[in-house]
Amino acid sequence: MNTQPIGFIDSGVGGLTVVKEALRQLPNENVVFLGDQARLPYGPRPAAQVRAFTWQMVNFLLQQQIKMLVIACNTATAAALPDIRQKLNIPVVGVIVPGSRAAIKATSTNHIGVIGTEGTVKSNAYADTIHGKAAHIKVTSLAAPKFVPLVESNEMTSPVAKRVVAETLQPLLHQGIDTLVMGCTHYPLLRPLTQNVMGDDVTLIDSGAETVSEVSMLLDYFDIAAGPKTQATRVFYTTGNAKMFDVIAGNWLGLKVNAQHVTIDAEATDHLPAAAPQTVVIASKNAGKVKELAAMFEADGLSVKSLADFPDLPTVPETGETFEENARLKADGYASALELPVVADDSGLMVDALDGAPGVFSARYAGRGHNDAANNAKLIANLAEVAPEQRTATFHTTLVFAKPNDPDHDLVVNGEVKGQITGVPEGDNGFGYDPYFFLPALGKTMAQLTSSEKNQVSHRGNAMRALEKQWQQWFTGKEDAHETRRSE
Numbered sequence: 001m002n003t004q005p006i007g008f009i010d011s012g013v014g015g016l017t018v019v020k021e022a023l024r025q026l027p028n029e030n031v032v033f034l035g036d037q038a039r040l041p042y043g044p045r046p047a048a049q050v051r052a053f054t055w056q057m058v059n060f061l062l063q064q065q066i067k068m069l070v071i072a073c074n075t076a077t078a079a080a081l082p083d084i085r086q087k088l089n090i091p092v093v094g095v096i097v098p099g100s101r102a103a104i105k106a107t108s109t110n111h112i113g114v115i116g117t118e119g120t121v122k123s124n125a126y127a128d129t130i131h132g133k134a135a136h137i138k139v140t141s142l143a144a145p146k147f148v149p150l151v152e153s154n155e156m157t158s159p160v161a162k163r164v165v166a167e168t169l170q171p172l173l174h175q176g177i178d179t180l181v182m183g184c185t186h187y188p189l190l191r192p193l194t195q196n197v198m199g200d201d202v203t204l205i206d207s208g209a210e211t212v213s214e215v216s217m218l219l220d221y222f223d224i225a226a227g228p229k230t231q232a233t234r235v236f237y238t239t240g241n242a243k244m245f246d247v248i249a250g251n252w253l254g255l256k257v258n259a260q261h262v263t264i265d266a267e268a269t270d271h272l273p274a275a276a277p278q279t280v281v282i283a284s285k286n287a288g289k290v291k292e293l294a295a296m297f298e299a300d301g302l303s304v305k306s307l308a309d310f311p312d313l314p315t316v317p318e319t320g321e322t323f324e325e326n327a328r329l330k331a332d333g334y335a336s337a338l339e340l341p342v343v344a345d346d347s348g349l350m351v352d353a354l355d356g357a358p359g360v361f362s363a364r365y366a367g368r369g370h371n372d373a374a375n376n377a378k379l380i381a382n383l384a385e386v387a388p389e390q391r392t393a394t395f396h397t398t399l400v401f402a403k404p405n406d407p408d409h410d411l412v413v414n415g416e417v418k419g420q421i422t423g424v425p426e427g428d429n430g431f432g433y434d435p436y437f438f439l440p441a442l443g444k445t446m447a448q449l450t451s452s453e454k455n456q457v458s459h460r461g462n463a464m465r466a467l468e469k470q471w472q473q474w475f476t477g478k479e480d481a482h483e484t485r486r487s488e
C-alpha cells in the first residue's frame with residue numbers, strides 16, 4: 001500500500017476531466033493537480049517551449065512526493081512524454097496512447113477523426129500511434145484551437161460555444177468517420193455540443209478517461225495502489241487565477257475546490273518566447289496582394305488565411321488620408337472582428353508628374369469599384385503629354401500587423417520601389433498597375449516578372465523584409481516602442 005499522491009498536470013482546467021475520472025475509478029487515491037493557467041494555451045506554442053514548461057510543472061509535483069505522474073494534456077504529452085518518462089523513476093502516463101487504443105477498438109468504418117490543439121495535430125502523435133498499431137485505419141485530424149479558450153472562460157454552453165463547435169467540426173462531417181477522439185483534455189467539457197454536431201452514430205473518445213484505466217492498471221502492476229482505508233485528499237494548484245479555477249473545477253468535479261495559487265519557476269522561463277501565431281490572416285480582398293504576401297509568409301513557415309476565408313465579414317471602409325491610416329483601419333478593424341492577428345496592406349502608385357497621384361486613391365482612381373483597366377486608362381490619359389523620362393513613379397506599401405483589440409501596439413512597416421510608367425503595357429503577371437510599371441534595372445515591367453521575382457524587388461517585398469525582421473519579437477510583446485508608435 002502506497003498513500004503518496006498521483007500527480008496530474010495540464011495547461012489549465014482541462015486536465016480536470018482526467019481527475020474527475022480518477023476520482024470515480026480510483027476513489028482511494030490521493031490526488032495532486034497543477035494547472036498552468038498563467039501560460040495557457042499550450043496548443044500554439046513551439047514544442048521546445050511546451051517541453052520546458054512541462055518540466056517546470058513536473059519538478060513542482062516531484063516536490064509533493066508523487067508516486068506516479070499523469071500528463072493530462074495532449075499537447076504536453078506529444079511534446080514531452082518520452083523525455084520525461086526516460087528521466088523519472090516513477091511511472092509516467094500520457095493521454096495519447098490510451099486514447100488511440102480506445103479509438104481503434106471503437107471504430108468499425110476504420111476511419112477515425114481526431115480533434116486537438118495545433119500543437120497536438122502538428123505533432124501527428126495520434127495518427128502515428130494509431131498507424132503504429134493498425135496501419136489500415138484512416139485518421140483525419142483537425143485543429144480546434146478555439147475550444148480551449150471557450151472552456152477556460154467557462155463558456156461551455158453559451159451560444160458562442162455552440163456556433164464555434166458547429167463551425168469547427170464542419171470539415172469532419174459526411175466522411176464516414178464513426179469515432180472521434182477528443183484529443184485535448186479540455187474538449188470533454190464541450191462533449192454535449194460536440195456529440196450534437198457529429199451525430200449520435202459517432203463514438204466520442206475521451207482520452208483522459210481512457211488514461212485513468214491505464215493508471216489503474218499500472219497501480220496494480222507496480223503494486224503502489226492506496227489501500228481501501230485511505231482518507232483521500234485532493235489538492236489543487238494553479239499558476240493562474242484561483243477563484244476562476246475554483247468555479248470551473250467545483251462545477252465539473254462536484255466538489256468544493258479551494259485551489260492554491262503558485263508561481264512555478266517564472267525566472268527560468270523569462271527568456272523563453274511567448275507563443276507566436278502559426279496562422280496569419282491577410283486582411284485584403286485583393287487576390288493579387290494576398291498571393292504575394294501569402295508566398296512570403298508561407299516561406300516563413302506560417303499558414304495563411306485571407307478575407308476570402310471569412311466571406312461574411314463586413315468590409316472595413318478606407319476613410320484615411322494616408323497609406324498608414326488606411327492600413328491601420330483595415331488591420332485593427334479586421335483583427336477585432338476576427339479576434340485573430342492580421343496583416344493589412346495599403347498600397348498604391350505615386351507618379352511624380354501627377355504630384356503623387358493616384359496615391360492612396362489608387363484603387364478607386366477611375367471611380368469606386370476595383371477596375372484595374374479603367375484605372376490604367378485614366379493614368380495613361382493623364383500622362384499623355386508627359387515625356388518618357390519624366391514619367392518616374394513609386395509603388396508604396398504600408399503593412400500593418402495588428403493583434404486583436406490592441407490598436408495602440410500595431411507594428412507598422414513601409415516599402416517602396418521606383419520605376420517608370422510606360423505608354424504600352426507589357427506582361428500578364430501581377431495585377432493592378434503592374435503592366436505599366438517599368439523597372440529600368442531589369443528592363444521589364446512588373447507584369448513580366450514571376451511572382452517570386454516581383455517579391456524580390458517590389459514595394460511589398462521590401463515591406464515584407466522589414467516586417468520579417470521584427471514581427472516575431474513584436475508578437476511576443478517585447479517590441480521596441482520606436483518601431484511601433486504611430487508615425488504621423
Ligand SMILES: O=c1nc[nH]c2c1ncn2[C@H]1C[C@H](O)[C@@H](COP(=O)(O)OP(=O)(O)OP(=O)(O)O)O1
Pocket residue numbers: 283284285286289318345346347348349362363364370375395430431432433434446458460
Ligand atoms: O504590386 C502592385 N502592383 C500593381 N498595382 C498595385 C500593387 N500594389 C498596389 N497596387 C494598386 C492596386 C490598387 O489599385 C491599389 C491598392 O489599393 P488598396 O486599397 O491598398 O488595395 P485593394 O483595395 O486592392 O485591396 P484591400 O484594400 O482589400 O487590401 O494600388
Ligand SMILES: [Mg+2]
Pocket residue numbers: 318363
Ligand atoms: Mg482597398
